[in-house]
Amino acid sequence: MSATVLEAPATAEAGVSTAAVFGALLRRDVRVAMRELPGFLLRTTLQPVLFVVVFGYLLPKMGFVSQGYNSALLPGVLAVSLAMAAIQAVALPMVVDFAATREIEDRLLAPIPTWLVAVEKIVAGMLQGIFSALFVLPIARLIMGPIPGLTLAHSGEVLAVAVLGAAAFSTLGLLLGTAVSPQHIGLMFSTIVAPMIFFGCTYYPWRGLDAVPAVKYAVLVNPLVYVAEGMRASLTPGVPHMPLPVVLAMLVLLTAVFGAVGLRMFDRRAMG
Amino acid sequence: MQGAIETVGLRKLYPAPRAPGSRFRKRAQPSPGVLALEGLDLRVEPGEFFGLLGPNGAGKTTTIGILTRRVRATAGEARVDGVEVSARPVEVRRRIGVVPQRPNPDRGLNVVENLLFHAAYFGIPRAAALPRAQGLMERLGFADKAQARTDALSGGQQQRLMIARALIHEPRVLFLDEPTVGLDPAARQELWAILRELHAQGRTIVMTTHYMEEADQLCGRIAIIDRGRLLALDTPAGLRATAPGGTLIELSLDGDAGAAAEAASALAGVDRVEARGAVLRVFTPRGGDLIPALIAVAEARGRVVKDIQLARPSLETLFISLTGRKLDA
Numbered sequence: 001m002s003a004t005v006l007e008a009p010a011t012a013e014a015g016v017s018t019a020a021v022f023g024a025l026l027r028r029d030v031r032v033a034m035r036e037l038p039g040f041l042l043r044t045t046l047q048p049v050l051f052v053v054v055f056g057y058l059l060p061k062m063g064f065v066s067q068g069y070n071s072a073l074l075p076g077v078l079a080v081s082l083a084m085a086a087i088q089a090v091a092l093p094m095v096v097d098f099a100a101t102r103e104i105e106d107r108l109l110a111p112i113p114t115w116l117v118a119v120e121k122i123v124a125g126m127l128q129g130i131f132s133a134l135f136v137l138p139i140a141r142l143i144m145g146p147i148p149g150l151t152l153a154h155s156g157e158v159l160a161v162a163v164l165g166a167a168a169f170s171t172l173g174l175l176l177g178t179a180v181s182p183q184h185i186g187l188m189f190s191t192i193v194a195p196m197i198f199f200g201c202t203y204y205p206w207r208g209l210d211a212v213p214a215v216k217y218a219v220l221v222n223p224l225v226y227v228a229e230g231m232r233a234s235l236t237p238g239v240p241h242m243p244l245p246v247v248l249a250m251l252v253l254l255t256a257v258f259g260a261v262g263l264r265m266f267d268r269r270a271m272g
Numbered sequence: 273m274q275g276a277i278e279t280v281g282l283r284k285l286y287p288a289p290r291a292p293g294s295r296f297r298k299r300a301q302p303s304p305g306v307l308a309l310e311g312l313d314l315r316v317e318p319g320e321f322f323g324l325l326g327p328n329g330a331g332k333t334t335t336i337g338i339l340t341r342r343v344r345a346t347a348g349e350a351r352v353d354g355v356e357v358s359a360r361p362v363e364v365r366r367r368i369g370v371v372p373q374r375p376n377p378d379r380g381l382n383v384v385e386n387l388l389f390h391a392a393y394f395g396i397p398r399a400a401a402l403p404r405a406q407g408l409m410e411r412l413g414f415a416d417k418a419q420a421r422t423d424a425l426s427g428g429q430q431q432r433l434m435i436a437r438a439l440i441h442e443p444r445v446l447f448l449d450e451p452t453v454g455l456d457p458a459a460r461q462e463l464w465a466i467l468r469e470l471h472a473q474g475r476t477i478v479m480t481t482h483y484m485e486e487a488d489q490l491c492g493r494i495a496i497i498d499r500g501r502l503l504a505l506d507t508p509a510g511l512r513a514t515a516p517g518g519t520l521i522e523l524s525l526d527g528d529a530g531a532a533a534e535a536a537s538a539l540a541g542v543d544r545v546e547a548r549g550a551v552l553r554v555f556t557p558r559g560g561d562l563i564p565a566l567i568a569v570a571e572a573r574g575r576v577v578k579d580i581q582l583a584r585p586s587l588e589t590l591f592i593s594l595t596g597r598k599l600d601a
Contacts, residue, residue: 021393
């Protein structure tokens with residue numbers, strides 16, 4: 001218990017690079033994510049996995065759907081896992097942070113521009129989204145059995161879809177996380193996220209909606225459509241799908257729009 | 273020499289709150305918002321222990337918020353260690369440590385990680401941060417909780433964790449916002465000792481409080497602010513010397529004190545009289561001698577005296593004379 005431990009103030013502030021601060025912020029989020037991994041995976045991947053059990057295993061066994069359906073289902077399931085994990089990883093803690101605990105304040109006091117704290121949150125959300133999709137892939141494959149037409153030959157394209165899809169949903173998470181109040185989180189999931197999953201071309205390919213043109217064009221406002229279709233284009237190109245360049249362009253556009261609005265909102269919430 | 277903190281004409285207007293269910297508000301006149309600061313000029317010298325004293329809503333937290341770049345000023349200048357806050361916020365963050373009003377530890381991390389990661393945000397490598405964190409935890413008395421979840425800490429321990437966090441990157445200026453609110457008397461005394469020690473090492477400390485005694489005990493100079501304005505600024509002794517007319521006698525009546533106040537002001541030995549609702553305040557150099565006369569005056573005006581309080585000249589009486597209200601009101 002020596003009194004000298006509370007050192008005298010330094011006379012010069014050692015400069016620290018922005019990249020080093022950013023890296024420390026990211027390490028913090030990785031540490032916390034690792035600690036909460038089981039709960040996080042359950043929250044974000046249980047629903048897609050259960051869907052795989054019913055639609056990818058039970059229904060084909062019963063003969064209600066053909067084995068070929070799995071080729072359309074698998075990419076959609078990966079898209080849901082990726083998108084939900086990215087959106088939740090960013091939005092959920094942020095809602096609580098800004099509305100109640102202000103825990104994020106120690107990061108807002110870090111010597112780095114405020115908007116970069118938000119960018120770090122986006123990057124951390126992207127990592128968690130991609131991790132969730134990678135986690136679900138082998139499980140889904142195991143439950144479904146062999147999937148006709150599944151190829152990893154276009155892994156660069158898969159990666160591009162995964163990264164851009166995760167970016168779109170991570171920035172959407174930032175937007176929702178700064179806009180939604182804690183008492184409305186449940187409402188957000190039932191009114192925004194749930195319809196997004198059901199009308200996200202996740203459990204059926206977009207071209208399948210040719211039969212219902214009104215729905216086919218209405219779902220184009222849904223960002224999840226592009227992730228699911230991008231996954232189909234790169235993982236099971238035999239299934240009818242949107243052209244990959246269109247998918248990638250839309251994901252870039254959505255990321256830019258969600259990101260621009262989300263960063264503004266973050267700045268407004270961070271500073272009174 | 274440049275001040276540790278300088279503000280010039282600092283002004284903050286919060287936009288009108290959009291309360292949930294405020295449907296009728298839209299139809300009413302557009303609210304002008306809340307003016308939290310109205311042209312605040314302050315200068316704190318390096319190494320000072322400076323107190324911002326005022327009741328809730330005086331603008332203390334807003335002032336600290338602007339200086340620590342968590343609140344955007346509507347107008348005016350604010351400099352910390354010579355650095356303009358709005359122009360170079362990152363430079364300012366490097367120089368300051370902040371202890372918030374309510375402890376907000378990072379609950380995703382355990383106690384020691386809170387310190388190590390905060391150090392990492394300031395570029396201090398783990399090897400250098402660990403002994404420093406250890407030292408701070410020992411000195412502040414929660415080293416045994418290093419691996420605990422932050423929820424396992426008591427309120428006082430959480431507050432000390434916030435102080436350790438604010439110190440781990442060796443800031444030049446330490447801001448504390450109502451640091452002892454919610455602490456029991458023993459924890460408060462302990463915190464005071466720590467703050468004195470930090471100050472003795474030459475650190476600049478800026479603290480807000482609405483406890484008169486706390487400001488009096490710790491601060492070299494005190495700024496009294498209320499409703500966003502600076503009302504007085506001096507050493508505690510200097511402020512006490514300007515407290516008006518000796519003793520403050522406060523009578524609580526059973527109804528409006530206006531008529532009684534008028535009559536009381538005609539009494540000999542009365543410096544100043546003030547009526548606030550049912551409360552009659554009289555400043556007098558004659559101590560308690562005036563009490564019988566005041567009771568008689570009140571009763572002659574048809575009022576019953578329900579309570580009488582006496583206060584010696586103090587920061588408290590000065591504050592009441594400046595603002596018309598008590599600190600804890």
